[in-house]
Amino acid sequence: NAGVTQTPKFQVLKTGQSMTLQCAQDMNHEYMSWYRQDPGMGLRLIHYSVGAGITDQGEVPNGYNVSRSTTEDFPLRLLSAAPSQTSVYFCASSYVGTIGEQFFGPGTRLTVL
Amino acid sequence: LAKTTQPISMDSYEGQEVNITCSHNNIATNDYITWYQQFPSQGPRFIIQGYKTKVKNEVASLFIPADRKSSTLSLPRVSLSDTAVYYCLVGERSGGGADGLTFGKGTHLIIQP
Numbered sequence: 753n754a755g756v757t758q759t760p761k762f763q764v765l766k767t768g769q770s771m772t773l774q775c776a777q778d779m780n781h782e783y784m785s786w787y788r789q790d791p792g793m794g795l796r797l798i799h800y801s802v803g804a805g806i807t808d809q810g811e812v813p814n815g816y817n818v819s820r821s822t823t824e825d826f827p828l829r830l831l832s833a834a835p836s837q838t839s840v841y842f843c844a845s846s847y848v849g850t851i852g853e854q855f856f857g858p859g860t861r862l863t864v865l
Numbered sequence: 866l867a868k869t870t871q872p873i874s875m876d877s878y879e880g881q882e883v884n885i886t887c888s889h890n891n892i893a894t895n896d897y898i899t900w901y902q903q904f905p906s907q908g909p910r911f912i913i914q915g916y917k918t919k920v921k922n923e924v925a926s927l928f929i930p931a932d933r934k935s936s937t938l939s940l941p942r943v944s945l946s947d948t949a950v951y952y953c954l955v956g957e958r959s960g961g962g963a964d965g966l967t968f969g970k971g972t973h974l975i976i977q978p
Contacts, residue, residue: 787968792970793970794952794969794970795909795966796968797967849958852897852954852956853911854911854966855911856910858907859907
């Protein structure tokens with residue numbers, strides 16, 4: 753199993769550009785989520801999904817969109833990048849019955865100039 | 866979601882046992898206590914989860930008193946590679962409308978030779 757994979761590992765954007773961060777898992781997990789982590793801070797939940805076709809907002813959803821067309825993939829879209837979105841983004845997945853035990857991807861380091 | 870409080874940082878030496886305590890005074894009946902470990906430039910990794918009394922796995926032990934208002938993560942005989950940030954989380958183990966995991970700032974554990 754590859755576990756949770758994220759692409760790209762690094763990305764630099766200019767203010768106003770849009771992009772999609774990819775996340776995929778091969779563990780047949782129903783639950784997937786996106787977090788951002790800023791320097792010296794814990795992780796903050798952006799969006800989550802409990803299954804294909806179902807998404808919901810987390811703590812900091814503004815400026816981000818998600819969709820869940822398949823169980824495996826959960827892309828995160830930045831609509832119009834802003835410097836405040838400079839962060840490290842982590843995708844995670846788990847079974848719905850064990851959300852406390854999530855598997856995290858390696859992260860995407862995003863810089864917005 | 867129950868708020869957690871844990872020390873910002875701790876120091877110890879190789880070969881010692883390290884105990885990190887987390888307080889969660891407002892823990893709810895359905896909440897579990899979960900600990901994650903995060904190395905620099907990596908996503909968090911699940912360590913251990915428990916509901917009450919003591920839980921032990923190959924990596925750590927988790928002690929939870931009867932009132933469940935605190936918990937202690939115990940790392941036996943630490944090594945330099947245990948230097949990381951440790952997060953204590955409290956929340957429901959499952960749920961279709963989960964709020965995800967709430968990460969605080971964690972405890973930065975530094976192990977010295």
